[in-house]
Amino acid sequence: MPESDPIAERSVAMxxxxxxxxxxxxFMTFILPMxxxxxxxxxAYVLIAGFAPDFFxxxxxxxxxxxxxxFGLGQFVTTFxxxxxxxxxxxxxxxxxxxxxxxxxxxxxxxR
Amino acid sequence: xxxxxxxxxxxxxxxxxxxINMVVFAAFVxxxxxxxxxxxRRKATENEFxxxxxxxxxxxxxxxIAGDYLSAASFLGICGAIAVAGYDGFLYSxxxxxxxLVALLLVAELLRNTGRFTMADVLSFRLKQRxxxxxxxxxxxxxxxxxxxxxxxxxxxxxxxxxxxxxPIAKDITIAIVGGLMIVxxxxxxxxxTTWVQIIKAVLLIAxxxxxxxxxxxIVQFDFNELLQRAIDQSPEGEAILAPGxxxxxxxxxxxxxxxxxxxxxxxxxxxxxxxTVPSAKEARxxxxxxxxxxxxxxxxxxxxxxxxxxxxxxxxxxxAAGGENAAAPLLALALGGPVLMAVISAIAFxxxxxxxxxxxxxxxxxxxxxxxxxxxxxxxxAPGAEVKVARITVVVIGIIAIVGGIVAQNQNVAxxxxxxxxxxxxANLPTILYSLFWRRFNTGGALWSMYGGLISCVLLIVLSxxxxxxxxxxFPDADFAxxxxxxxxxxxxxxxxxxxxxxxxxxxxxADHAVKQAEMEVRSFTGAGAEKASEH
Numbered sequence: 001m002p003e004s005d006p007i008a009e010r011s012v013a014m015x016x017x018x019x020x021x022x023x024x025x026x027f028m029t030f031i032l033p034m035x036x037x038x039x040x041x042x043x044a045y046v047l048i049a050g051f052a053p054d055f056f057x058x059x060x061x062x063x064x065x066x067x068x069x070x071f072g073l074g075q076f077v078t079t080f081x082x083x084x085x086x087x088x089x090x091x092x093x094x095x096x097x098x099x100x101x102x103x104x105x106x107x108x109x110x111x112r
Numbered sequence: 113x114x115x116x117x118x119x120x121x122x123x124x125x126x127x128x129x130x131x132i133n134m135v136v137f138a139a140f141v142x143x144x145x146x147x148x149x150x151x152x153r154r155k156a157t158e159n160e161f162x163x164x165x166x167x168x169x170x171x172x173x174x175x176x177i178a179g180d181y182l183s184a185a186s187f188l189g190i191c192g193a194i195a196v197a198g199y200d201g202f203l204y205s206x207x208x209x210x211x212x213l214v215a216l217l218l219v220a221e222l223l224r225n226t227g228r229f230t231m232a233d234v235l236s237f238r239l240k241q242r243x244x245x246x247x248x249x250x251x252x253x254x255x256x257x258x259x260x261x262x263x264x265x266x267x268x269x270x271x272x273x274x275x276x277x278x279x280p281i282a283k284d285i286t287i288a289i290v291g292g293l294m295i296v297x298x299x300x301x302x303x304x305x306t307t308w309v310q311i312i313k314a315v316l317l318i319a320x321x322x323x324x325x326x327x328x329x330x331i332v333q334f335d336f337n338e339l340l341q342r343a344i345d346q347s348p349e350g351e352a353i354l355a356p357g358x359x360x361x362x363x364x365x366x367x368x369x370x371x372x373x374x375x376x377x378x379x380x381x382x383x384x385x386x387x388x389t390v391p392s393a394k395e396a397r398x399x400x401x402x403x404x405x406x407x408x409x410x411x412x413x414x415x416x417x418x419x420x421x422x423x424x425x426x427x428x429x430x431x432x433a434a435g436g437e438n439a440a441a442p443l444l445a446l447a448l449g450g451p452v453l454m455a456v457i458s459a460i461a462f463x464x465x466x467x468x469x470x471x472x473x474x475x476x477x478x479x480x481x482x483x484x485x486x487x488x489x490x491x492x493x494x495a496p497g498a499e500v501k502v503a504r505i506t507v508v509v510i511g512i513i514a515i516v517g518g519i520v521a522q523n524q525n526v527a528x529x530x531x532x533x534x535x536x537x538x539x540a541n542l543p544t545i546l547y548s549l550f551w552r553r554f555n556t557g558g559a560l561w562s563m564y565g566g567l568i569s570c571v572l573l574i575v576l577s578x579x580x581x582x583x584x585x586x587x588f589p590d591a592d593f594a595x596x597x598x599x600x601x602x603x604x605x606x607x608x609x610x611x612x613x614x615x616x617x618x619x620x621x622x623x624a625d626h627a628v629k630q631a632e633m634e635v636r637s638f639t640g641a642g643a644e645k646a647s648e649h
Contacts, residue, residue, distance in 0.1 A: 007642070011632040014639075023638055031217050039374070042210045046370035049203055049356040050363030056199070057355035064340035066354050068199055075206045076408055082213055083404045090221075090397055098639045105641030 010108045014101065023097045030089055038082055045071055130275040132451055136459035141293065144312060144466075148297050148305035159644075161302035161500045162229040162478045163388040166646040168307060170395035174402020177386050179310030180471040181208075181377075181403070182317060182410055184266055184438075184464045185530055190411070191444070192437025194418020196427045198343070198353025200360050201418055205411035207373030212407065214542075215378040216400040221393040222549050222637040223384060228644050231384045232483040235544055235563075238629035240556040242488050247563040249483035251540040252381040254567060255533045256476035257517075259382075260469060260510070262529035264290060264518025266438075267465045273435035274442060274458035284519050290465060291515035297470045298477065298507045302500075303389055306470045313460075313467035318406060320460045321413040324441075327448045328420035339416070342423035353422065365598045369531060372602030376534030379541030382475040391646035420444055469514065477506040524587050528579040531600050532570070539566030539605040543613045549637055552630050557620025558613045566609030573601035 014020050048055055049068070056068030159165055168176070186208065193201025227233035232248035267290045268283040277283065297305055332338040340354065347353050360366040377383060387396045421430060421440040424447050433439040445457040481503035486494045521529075543562045547554040573596045574580065580587045582594035598604075623629075636642055 008628045008632050011635040012628055014635045015631040020635065020638070024634075027638065035214075035217055038210065038213050042207075042370075042374055045206070046203075046367055047363075050360070050366045050370075053356040057351075063337045064344065064354060065337060068355055072199075072202055072206055075210055076412065079210055079213060079404065080408060083216060083401055086217060087397065087401050095394070101635075102639040102641040105635060105639060109642060 132455040148301035170398025173399035177403035179314030192440035195421035197359035211377035295511035368603035375538035379537035558617030561616025562613035565612035
C-alpha cells in the first residue's frame with residue numbers, strides 16, 4: 001500500500017520542501033533555455049537547408065567554403081559547447097544541491 | 113605525389129584478395145570471442161546479465177555508446193552519401209549528433225536514477241504497471257526489430273561486396289554467420305561481453321577513420337579548400353555538391369527526417385539501456401559527454417572521408433562499383449593504402465555491424481525477459497535465475513528471426529528501416545519519457561494513448577508511404593497504395609504522439625495513488641535517491 005510506505009510519504013514531503021523546489025528551479029532555469037536554444041538552432045538549420053539551399057550555397061570570399069558548411073560546422077561547435085557547459089553546470093551547480101537531498105532520502109530509507 | 117595517387121589508382125574491388133579480408137576479420141572475431149568468454153558468467157544474475165553489474169566507468173560506457181550508435185550506415189552510408197551527393201550526406205550526420213543533447217540534457221541522468229534495466233522500468237514507475245510496461249516493451253521490440261533487420265540485410269550485401277562474393281548463397285551464409293556470432297556474444301557475454309565488443313569496435317572504427325582522414329588531409333596538405341576543389345572537379349554535378357539539394361529534393365520530407373533523427377536518439381531503447389551499465393547518474397553524464405565527443409569527431413572524419421572519396425576515387429567510380437555508395441570508404445582505403453588497408457577498413461565495417469546487432473539483441477532479449485515474461489506474465493514472481501534463462505533463450509529466438517528477416521529483406525531497399533526505427537523511437541517513446549519525467553499530471557491514459565498512437569501511426573504511415581509502394585525504388589514497386597507522400601512519418605507521428613499524451617491524460621482519471629507515486633518518481637529522478645548502485649563484484 002503506497003499510502004503507508006514511509007519512502008513514499010517522505011517523497012511527498014520532500015517534493016514540497018523549499019530545498020527540493022530550489023533544485024527543480026535550478027534544473028529548469030538551466031535546462032529549459034538551453035533546450036530551446038539548441039532545438040531552435042537545429043530547426044533553423046534544417047529549414048534553411050530544405051527551403052533555402054541557395055543561401056547555403058553562398059561562398060565565403062573566393063573559396064569553396066560556403067555558408068552551408070559554416071552553419072553545419074557551427075552545429076558541431078554548439079553541440080560540443082553545450083555539452084561542456086552542461087557538464088560544468090551539473091558538476092558545480094546541480095550536484096551540490098542534489099546530493100544532500102539524496103542523502104536525506106536515503107537515511108529515511110535506511111531507517112525504515 | 114598527390115596527383116599520381118589520385119589518377120594512377122583506379123581502384124577496383126576485384127583486384128582485392130578476399131583472403132586478407134577474412135584473416136583480418138577472423139582476428140577481430142577471435143579477440144572479441146576470447147574477451148567475451150573471459151568475462152562471461154554461467155550463473156549471471158539479472159544485474160550482471162542485463163546491466164554488467166553496473167560496473168563500467170563513464171568513459172568505458174561512453175566509448176561503448178559510440179560503438180553501439182555508429183552503425184555501418186553511419187560509416188559507409190554517410191561517407192558514400194557525401195562522396196556522391198556532397199553536402200546532403202553531411203546533413204544526415206548533424207541530426208545524429210545534435211540528438212545527443214536531448215539525451216544529455218533531458219533524459220540520461222533522470223532515467224538512470226529511476227530505472228533498473230529497461231525503458232519500461234522508467235515509464236511504468238508511477239503509472240499502471242502492466243499496460244504501460246506492455247506498451248513500452250512492444251515499442252522496444254518494434255524498434256529493435258526494424259533496426260536489426262536493416263543491419264542484417266546490410267551485412268549480407270556489405271560482406272558480399274568486400275569479399276567479392278557474387279553467389280546469393282554466400283550472402284545468406286554471411287547473414288547466418290553474423291546472426292550466429294551475435295547469439296554467441298550475447299548468450300555468453302551478456303551485457304558485459306556485448307559492451308566489450310562495442311568498446312573494441314568503437315576504438316577500431318574511430319582510429320581507422322582517423323588514420324584515413326589524416327591520409328586524405330596529407331594529400332591535400334591539410335587544405336580543406338583544395339579537397340573540396342578536387343571533389344568538385346571529379347563530380348559530374350560540379351559545384352552543386354557543396355550545397356544542399358542533390359539527395360533530398362522534398363524539403364518537407366527532409367524536415368520530417370530531421371525531426372525523427374534529433375528526437376529519436378533519446379528514445380532508442382538500446383541507447384537508453386546503456387545508461388544502466390554505470391554505477392551512478394554522474395557516470396551516466398560522463399558517458400554521454402564522452403559519447404558526444406567521440407561521435408562528433410567521427411562525423412567530422414566522415415566529412416573529410418566523403419569528400420576525399422569523391423576527390424580521389426570519383427563519384428562515378430563509386431556509383432558504378434558493386435555496393436554503390438557503400439563502397440566509397442573501402443574504395444578510398446584501397447586508393448590510399450592498397451589491399452591491406454582496404455582489408456582492415458572492411459573488417460572494421462563488419463565488426464561495426466556485429467557490435468550494433470549484439471547491442472540490439474541484448475536490448476530486445478532484456479525487454480522480453482524482464483518486461484513481458486517476469487513482470488507481465490509472471491507478475492514479478494520469478495524463481496532466481498529463471499529470468500536470465502528466458503533472456504538467453506530469447507536471444508536465440510531473436511537471432512533466428514534476425515537471420516531469416518535479413519535473408520528475406522536482403523535484396524529489398526531497406527535503408528528506410530533505420531530512419532523508421534528513429535521515427536518510432538521519437539513518436540512512441542520520447543513523448544512518454546519526457547511527460548512522465550516532467551509533467552506531474554501525466555497519467556496512464558496519456559501514456560497508452562501516446563505510445564500506441566505514436567507506434568501505430570508511424571508503422572501505418574510507413575506502409576502507406578512511397579518507401580513501400582508506388583515507386584520503382586519501393587519495396588513493392590508493382591503495387592501502389594502510397595497515399596502518404598513522405599518517406600519519413602516523423603513530421604506527423606511525433607506531434608501526434610505528443611498531443612495524444614495530453615489528450616489521453618485529460619480525458620482519463622488518474623489512479624488513487626497518482627500524487628504519491630509522482631512525488632516519489634520526481635524526487636528520485638532529480639536527486640538520485642535510491643538509485644540502483646553497482647553490484648558487489
